[in-house]
Amino acid sequence: MVDKNKVFQWVDSHSEEAVDLLKDLIRIPSVNPYFKDEVRLQKEGRIQEYLKNYIEQLGFETELTYPDAQKLIQYKDKAGYMADHTFADRPNLYGVLKGTGKGKSIFLSGHTDVVATGTKWTHSPYEAEQDGDCIYGRGSVDMKGGIAAMIFAVKAILECGVHLAGDVKIGTVVDEESGGMGTLALMAEGYRADACLLTEPTSLNMAPLCRGILWGKIIVEGQAGHIELQRQDWRKGGAVDAIDKAAYILDYFDQLNKEWEVTKVHKYLPIPCQVKFAQFDAGEYPTTFANRAELTFDAQYLPKEKDVDGLGGNVKKEIEKFVFDVAQTDPWLKENVPEVEWILDADCGETSDKEEFFHVFSNAVRQVVPASQIIGNPAHVDMGWFCNVGIPTFIFGPGNPMQCHQADEHIAKSEFIEAVKAIASTVMDWCGTDE
Template structure:
């Protein structure tokens, strides 16, 4: 090998690693099955007994990484210790972490290379009642693996760990350090990642292996959940009602329709202003729930519109959150209220439920280009596209780590009944991450 030039050596390394991945297809699929077979439902969702086993998933990951020579650290986050982040993304004073550890497995490099962080969350949402297969069996059928977390995001975790294993088992050692960081609590707000960053883990680049359909996603949008509470005044729905100033009924459902019509106009404006060259859809405000009224015979005395609104990284405030967009929505709602005499005297109220942060790494950054070139070697094309949903990438970009989302599986399948992942996509993800490790970190003979 010493007689080969630099490019020939790299080609030989890549060929050997890719061959190892092809030869160990069943082992890679089997590791994903192993992770699925350990239920790790976030306890925020009040899972059934024995379904909240995040610690057991971490143990399985830790054992695999230790076998590769990694140093594994395991600890439980503590909300009191993180109180300094109150008001910032991912902090929730009431979250509990007994038996729910974060984990960092550090594979030390030989020196002279750039470091890499591979990260993902081990918690999943509940399986629900609509499954036609066992959600925790990890069944393989005709090249597809079924199970809760197959896409979100144990498939990505399996891919990143097996990519590291492919390089090591092929007889090479990364020059730069590689950290595999697996966190809890993403499905309930992201406090695990906040804690991981607070512990001081850093790298020259990061891949968050959320499912992206094998697209390189250098940004995710922020997400706001809000509840608009519209007051009305009840009255018998079958009888004439006088003017509201004289005690007549005010139908909150009718007022809710007014707001929904105006939200359509807001969205038309946002479709022009809140776009991004790497986002396939603009930011919008969508009504997700409509709750109103008490009785079939009475006009509604209150209506609630629960909505989801997205914002772009360029709209973040100094705390990394969406207060600017909140203020924009509040001002819009106040303007609409001023068009209705009743609402001028009985203004609606907004309750903000969730502010999930966002992040972005410039497409021209060398790391984005590196993973894009690696992907082209696997699928013959480079696909760069941001993702509309929230991921935990924001805190990594906040502390200066260039981060991309990249992982196997269609994200729209996440949280669905019969969640599944095609094995061929899992293998492509393993190959892309392995090639990125080789190029970014550099390798030497073990």
């Protein structure tokens, strides 16, 4: 029987080598072009080449594939498809390390793209500066820490002479931060495994599900008029304040959210699904009642609410009907029903606690991190497509999710090293080992 402690001790004695891998990844800027950051920071192709060379040295067979909207046209109504996304020098990386053929396979996956650099950094975002236990940099948490941890976990296993029975497959993808077309393309290529570990940051907790996310906009029409004069009835051409009507609608959404607090909950999620308004745009001049208002919102949905395309169509209809019903309670809105415009639908996924991988994974992690909890991921990650094709999937990785997308994003070295051990433990237990 393999002595896991030997692997764990090797990781501890080579922790600086693991950190060097992470720092190398941070020092290759890989901002998703969606964010229109400086072109010199958009090096998704370069980071994939680095990872390709690294895992080839471990014995992986690799290939780079490029998502193509035209080739994926059959998925145009499915999760992740973006007709206008292009992928020049933005490849996915796939690699496989063959086992002896006697065990189960595992996918280790993560995204290499990061969000825009942002402002107000006190540490350089791409120098991988280390201050005590903290390693700073854009992508350190989201999610180069997870990618470095999963790859170094495999290296630790191999360096200790452990022979895996099942295959280890690595898929690092692009475009997660702007819709998930990278993972869609990876699955469309036909790559499969018996289980998947998505190494997004979870503070070393174990997430068997993530929520779906809808972005939408409610467009409320008004009727312009001089704001300083007495208003006539709108039926006689008087002004209607779109801001006032938008506020009317917002009050009703408070009631809907109270209902959702009871009906849209999950035993593994710390918070219920809600409709949260993030942007308000209205009016033209300070002296004129707003003739139009736009309310932009974020709404979450549960895996059980997915439609036949694996998306949030059912919840879209629910929100559209709610807005229509609210409009029936106000004379102006009844004749000028607000339009709901949809901006984004990011899918979700869930792994049942009846799955074998659920129990193997949780036991393997707790051998390293006894305090690790099973808790759902409230935000969207690239979990949905793995689940859609029947691969039981967990989200697990180093780093506090609250650090994602922030200035001075940083990861704790100690937690990163614990993640390496926990992933190694999972790979050995799931894939099996041959003496």
